[in-house]
Amino acid sequence: MRLIAGLAVAAVVLGAAGCGGGSSTDTAASPSGSGTGKPPLRVGLAYDIGGRGDQSFNDSAAAGLDKAKKDFGITDSKELEANQGETDAQKEERLRLLAEGGYTPIIAVGFAYAGPLKKVASEFPDTKFAIVDDQSTLAGNITNLVFAEEQGSFLVGAAAALKSVKNNVGFVGGVQVPLIKKFEVGYIQGVKHQKPDVQVQVKYLTQPPDFSGFGDPAKGKAAAQGMYDSGADIVYQAAGGSGGGVFEAAKAAGAWAIGVDSDQAKTADPAVRDRILTSMVKKVDVAVYDFIKNNVDGTVKSGPIVYDLAKGGVDYATTGGHINDIVPQLEELKKQIISGQIKVASS
Amino acid sequence: MNTFLNRLMGRVKLGGLLAVAAPILAIVFAMLITSVVLIAAGKPALDTFGWLIDNGSQPRSIVNIVNLGTTYYLAAVAVAIGFRMNLFNIGVDGQYRLAALISAAVGGAAVLPGVLNIVLVVVVAVAVGGLWAAIAGFLKVRRGVSEVISTIMLNAIATAFGSWLLIEHFGTVNGNAIATTPIPDNAHVPAAAIVPGTQLGINTFVIVAIVVGIAYAVVLSRTRFGFNLRATGRSEPAAVASGVSVKKMVLITMILSGGAAGLIGMPELLGSSFTYNTNFPAGLGFTGIAVALLGRNNAVGMAIGALLFSFLDTSSDILQLHDISPEIVKIMQGAIVLSVIIAYELAHRYRLVAEQRRVSRELLEGAAA
Numbered sequence: 001m002r003l004i005a006g007l008a009v010a011a012v013v014l015g016a017a018g019c020g021g022g023s024s025t026d027t028a029a030s031p032s033g034s035g036t037g038k039p040p041l042r043v044g045l046a047y048d049i050g051g052r053g054d055q056s057f058n059d060s061a062a063a064g065l066d067k068a069k070k071d072f073g074i075t076d077s078k079e080l081e082a083n084q085g086e087t088d089a090q091k092e093e094r095l096r097l098l099a100e101g102g103y104t105p106i107i108a109v110g111f112a113y114a115g116p117l118k119k120v121a122s123e124f125p126d127t128k129f130a131i132v133d134d135q136s137t138l139a140g141n142i143t144n145l146v147f148a149e150e151q152g153s154f155l156v157g158a159a160a161a162l163k164s165v166k167n168n169v170g171f172v173g174g175v176q177v178p179l180i181k182k183f184e185v186g187y188i189q190g191v192k193h194q195k196p197d198v199q200v201q202v203k204y205l206t207q208p209p210d211f212s213g214f215g216d217p218a219k220g221k222a223a224a225q226g227m228y229d230s231g232a233d234i235v236y237q238a239a240g241g242s243g244g245g246v247f248e249a250a251k252a253a254g255a256w257a258i259g260v261d262s263d264q265a266k267t268a269d270p271a272v273r274d275r276i277l278t279s280m281v282k283k284v285d286v287a288v289y290d291f292i293k294n295n296v297d298g299t300v301k302s303g304p305i306v307y308d309l310a311k312g313g314v315d316y317a318t319t320g321g322h323i324n325d326i327v328p329q330l331e332e333l334k335k336q337i338i339s340g341q342i343k344v345a346s347s
Numbered sequence: 348m349n350t351f352l353n354r355l356m357g358r359v360k361l362g363g364l365l366a367v368a369a370p371i372l373a374i375v376f377a378m379l380i381t382s383v384v385l386i387a388a389g390k391p392a393l394d395t396f397g398w399l400i401d402n403g404s405q406p407r408s409i410v411n412i413v414n415l416g417t418t419y420y421l422a423a424v425a426v427a428i429g430f431r432m433n434l435f436n437i438g439v440d441g442q443y444r445l446a447a448l449i450s451a452a453v454g455g456a457a458v459l460p461g462v463l464n465i466v467l468v469v470v471v472a473v474a475v476g477g478l479w480a481a482i483a484g485f486l487k488v489r490r491g492v493s494e495v496i497s498t499i500m501l502n503a504i505a506t507a508f509g510s511w512l513l514i515e516h517f518g519t520v521n522g523n524a525i526a527t528t529p530i531p532d533n534a535h536v537p538a539a540a541i542v543p544g545t546q547l548g549i550n551t552f553v554i555v556a557i558v559v560g561i562a563y564a565v566v567l568s569r570t571r572f573g574f575n576l577r578a579t580g581r582s583e584p585a586a587v588a589s590g591v592s593v594k595k596m597v598l599i600t601m602i603l604s605g606g607a608a609g610l611i612g613m614p615e616l617l618g619s620s621f622t623y624n625t626n627f628p629a630g631l632g633f634t635g636i637a638v639a640l641l642g643r644n645n646a647v648g649m650a651i652g653a654l655l656f657s658f659l660d661t662s663s664d665i666l667q668l669h670d671i672s673p674e675i676v677k678i679m680q681g682a683i684v685l686s687v688i689i690a691y692e693l694a695h696r697y698r699l700v701a702e703q704r705r706v707s708r709e710l711l712e713g714a715a716a
Contacts, residue, residue, distance in 0.1 A: 078667075078668060079667070080664050080667045080668070081667065081673060083660065083663055083673065083676075084629075084630060085628045085629050085630035085631060085634070086628060086660070087415065087418070087615055087619065087620075087628045088615075088619055088620055088626070089411055089414060089415070089619060090411070090415070090660070090661070090663075090664075093407070093411055093661070093664060094664045096407075097664050097665070097668065101668070111522065111523040111524055112626045114522070114524060115620070115626075133523050134522055134523055134524075135522055136521050136522035136523075136524065176510065176514065177523070177525065177625055178520045178522075178523050178524070178525055179523040206506075207506055207507055207509075207510030207511070207514075208510055208513070208525075208625035209444060209506070209509075209510075209625060209626075209627055209629035210506045210510075210629070211629075347520065
């Protein structure tokens with residue numbers, strides 16, 4: 001612990017020295033700097049339910065923060081997490097506490113913060129905010145970090161169609177919300193684009209406001225089992241913590257599963273990793289890292305930044321080598337999506 | 348009958364000094380448990396309580412505590428109405444969520460102007476909550492289905508039904524959120540910025556909560572209906588013998604409990620979110636059960652319990668700022684409920700033993716004389 005702190009202090013010193021040495025940054029007007037070089041950033045993160053350690057997208061945001069802290073010598077950061085069943089007032093208060101504590105930038109992880117952020121951002125015009133997965137809340141001091149989940153899902157859909165022997169694949173969504181619908185829609189379009197006659201089974205684990213579908217492996221397992229039993233040989237899951245159950249079902253059925261958010265062939269339970277065909281990678285960590293980096297550089301812009309295939313914000317994973325033979329085809333599709341030749345619908 | 352359940356539900360009253368001593372003992376005991384957990388986790392226990400009190404006394408926190416407490420209080424009253432009659436309405440959660448959704452859709456349609464729209468929204472919410480609870484009441488009266496089972500199942504059905512209504516009928520997608528049409532500005536319940544030092548206002552729906560609390564206390568203790576309700580709760584055969592129609596009481600109580608449940612979502616809907624979306628707070632019905640137990644179904648007790656719970660929930664962020672896990676809040680809440688139950692039970696038993704001693708002493712003295 002002490003060693004890390006020591007390293008961090010050293011990094012700050014080095015960073016500050018580097019800053020002073022640069023000729024261009026000295027003259028750049030910075031609102032917080034007072035001539036002696038910019039003080040290190042103090043970063044605040046407000047998580048959705050689950051917080052750090054959810055093995056899903058909160059963790060991905062945390063990874064981005066950790067990397068930024070290391071690279072930019074940030075020593076002061078605060079991470080606050082949401083409680084089950086809380087009201088918007090509580091989310092507002094969380095953001096307010098961070099802003100009041102002088103943290104900037106502040107990153108709100110999850111679209112649930114959209115309404116609260118709108119209010120708080122106008123109360124603290126000098127604080128920089130970012131929100132992940134929402135582009136409905138626009139303001140001069142808000143950066144919207146959004147992802148083209150449908151594009152990545154299209155590619156893993158195409159992969160599923162190419163790899164399916166039984167011409168029958170499945171999709172397990174955690175909770176039936178518009179965000180997860182984007183995964184489903186892109187996936188089905190990808191499957192049908194590759195092989196129009198492949199059958200797609202779709203199942204959502206829970207309906208809002210029951211969000212347990214993002215954290216219940218038993219439900220994921222039952223749903224996937226049902227799909228394998230009725231003829232599917234590949235199931236794509238966008239179900240957060242329930243995804244582990246889908247992998248277990250794949251293992252038991254000797255079939256394939258497709259991971260989501262991170263490269264799950266590297267992060268899932270080691271016993272099931274060999275059944276993960278590929279993963280639709282959604283790089284929340286990159287978005288968070290980039291946003292902090294832009295704050296460090298003083299180049300932060302407000303408004304939506306779409307992390308799509310072109311930007312490398314979404315992608316498919318090749319860990320395990322199970323799809324090595326179809327990579328050329330997938331790369332071709334990727335090119336066509338980036339060039340706009342293929343339009344992927346999001347709803 | 349002085350059974351444990353009757354004592355738990357506050358149907359047997361504790362008098363005198365013990366009534367005050369029991370809850371104070373309970374809080375002290377809960378703080379002790381929390382301290383042990385904190386120290387075991389390597390956190391400073393005394394400082395933690397200091398931070399809690401410090402944060403809780405900030406003007407902005409006071410507003411938030413009262414606003415959240417209003418919601419918790421309504422939830423507790425809804426649960427308590429059933430509890431007083433031995434009716435375990437576990438379905439308060441589903442009742443208020445469905446009520447909030449449908450009334451939000453009605454309010455968003457703005458068929459009536461201004462204040463009338465507010466009234467309409469509240470009436471619809473109460474009606475939906477009551478009707479949804481009536482299903483469980485009807486099943487119990489007609490088929491003898493345990494209301495515990497049926498209300499839990501109805502919670503699941505309310506979730507699925509509500510989701511279908513929201514996604515297929517009432518909701519519009521905006522980015523990643525799906526929400527009903529917002530209730531127009533002229534039908535918002537105003538916030539009163541009466542706490543000095545902050546611009547955040549107290550949700551004036553708190554007045555409705557106070558009225559509901561008073562009505563609850565008066566109806567239960569001062570009316571014939573309240574007497575019948577309590578009598579049925581204490582002893583069904585005795586109630587039947589004195590001419591109470593138990594079936595009618597079950598149905599009416601269930602509807603009243605559900606109707607009160609319909610109010611739970613109103614402070615949030617009319618005072619803050621103005622729309623029902625996928626992020627509308629869920630699980631308040633279960634918080635209500637804990638608060639009702641904590642307040643022993645007493646109108647004032649539940650108010651204190653609701654404020655205590657909202658104070659703790661509001662403290663979650665300040666604890667995290669000091670690197671203390673927010674789960675400590677849940678531990679504290681659980682410890683408090685358990686301590687209160689145990690403290691009251693101990694006080695009851697102490698009183699019982701003391702009474703027996705007194706009687707036997709008097710008898711002995713009588714024999715000696």
